[in-house]
Amino acid sequence: MSETGSHNDVSENLPSEHGARGGDVAVKSDPFANPGLPPHEHRRQDIDEKAARHSERVVAGLFMLSMLGTLGFIASFVVFPIDKIIYVFPIGHVSALNFSLGLTLGVALFAIGAGAVHWARTLMSDEEVADERHRVDADDELKENVRQQWITGAKESGFGRRKLIRNTMFGALTLVPLSGVVILRDLGPLPEKKLDHTLWTRGKVLVNTNTDKPLRPEDVIVGSLTFARPEGLEEAQEDFQEQIAKAALMIVRLKPEDIKDKRERDWAHEGIVAFSKICTHVGCPISLYEQQTHHVLCPCHQSTFDLSDGARVLFGPAGHPLPQLRISVNGDGNLIALGDFEEPVGPAFWERS
Structure with missing residues (x-):
């Protein structure tokens, strides 16, 4: 009798197989639950105005570099004759005009892109927002919501108050198309009469x-x-x-x-x-x-x-x-x-x- 009772005591103290599985189901009742967004981590520029001004100067500097690249592109047509050959390591002998045009135009376009990326990563809002999928034929309420999001985004981008970025960006975007106008000159002189x-x-x-x-x-x-x-x-x-x-x-x-x-x-x-x-x-x-x-x-x-x-x-x-x-x-x-x-x-x- 004592041996049997000892066995029963041990059985009562151990969880049953059914009970263990039932507990697992309770813990993992919804394995596809939305974990939500991670806590937002502020960047240095968000809490330190000095760092924000530094990023602003970097972005403006890249836009100014783009302007210099475009001006260099235009100047290349005047400075280098079409038959001038130079040696560039490790490329070898190349046309001075073609090399300078490619280099300056590449700098102009790259600097605009790099400036825009740096602006977005350091100064524009990076807080993630979850929104429900909506129908293509949006109603008036949704349209108004999108409009408000646009206004908020424009405000958070700093486009209005960061005049240094805004003015240099306008300058870079205005000068770059001039390189295309200058290229037309390479078609030859006007026939005139x-x-x-x-x-x-x-x-x-x-x-x-x-x-x-x-x-x-x-x-x-x-x-x-x-x-x-x-x-x-x-x-x-x-x-x-x-x-x-x-x-x-x-x-x-x-x-x-x-x-x-x-x-x-x-x-x-x-x-x-x-x-x-x-x-x-x-x-x-x-x-x-x-x-x-x-x-x-x-x-x-x-x-x-x-x-x-x-x-x-x-x-x-x-x-x-x-x-x-x-x-x-x-x-x-x-x-x-x-x-x-x-x-x-x-x-x-x-x-x-």
Whole structure:
């Protein structure tokens, strides 16, 4: 009996298996409970105005560095010639202009980003706030709540009272776009009136580009296509490519009765017409001629012009007809120009007259 009682006493003092599990369930009744936000820890700048002013000066300094980077970017276009090469370790030999543009623009953009990040991390409010998910079609109460949050956020950012940050930020954001304007200068000088005039003047002889001899009417037969350049323009000249790109001519002889346009007929000589060789789409040289239809085709984008009807556009992306050059014959029997083209040659441009 005593042995059995001892056993019962021990059993009563030990928790049952069911009771132990029941206790665990009570302790862990909701394993997915919201733990809540951790206690907010104030930053040094939140409790020390001296530290806050220091952060303000750092942010303003980064914005000022950005302004200096942009000014350096603009100055690089003036200081460095395009052909200047420098040695930069460990890159090697690079263009001084490209290196300085990349370095200064990188500094300008990086400093703006670094300033904004430092401003947000040290001076703007970092207190976490929990909010319920809401419908996309917000009601008036929610809209007003968002508006108040915006106002509070703007106030806590210090944008209004930290004038040093605000003014330097405006300066940096104003100067950076100027670098994009300066880049446009790299497209080259403005054409001004250079595209309005060529080397053709009254009395200038037409020279065959293949034979380098003056063109005579008997040299141009019906159905042929001949290319010409102004007398005095030689390939050895430094600006030959620039000048021939505007003055190149194609000469075609048509039967006078096949010419439909009156002005074209008046500007021709015995059916010989002279048109610019430069396509009015993107400036490709035209060289394909169809004798039966009197059409010329640009090989680049298939713009088609009718040389019997004022070189008007029949097909393709070209925007206007090929300019015609008025020609005649001088005392030596050579074909000559009676002036320059009356409209700019080549593609259209925004200040086209």
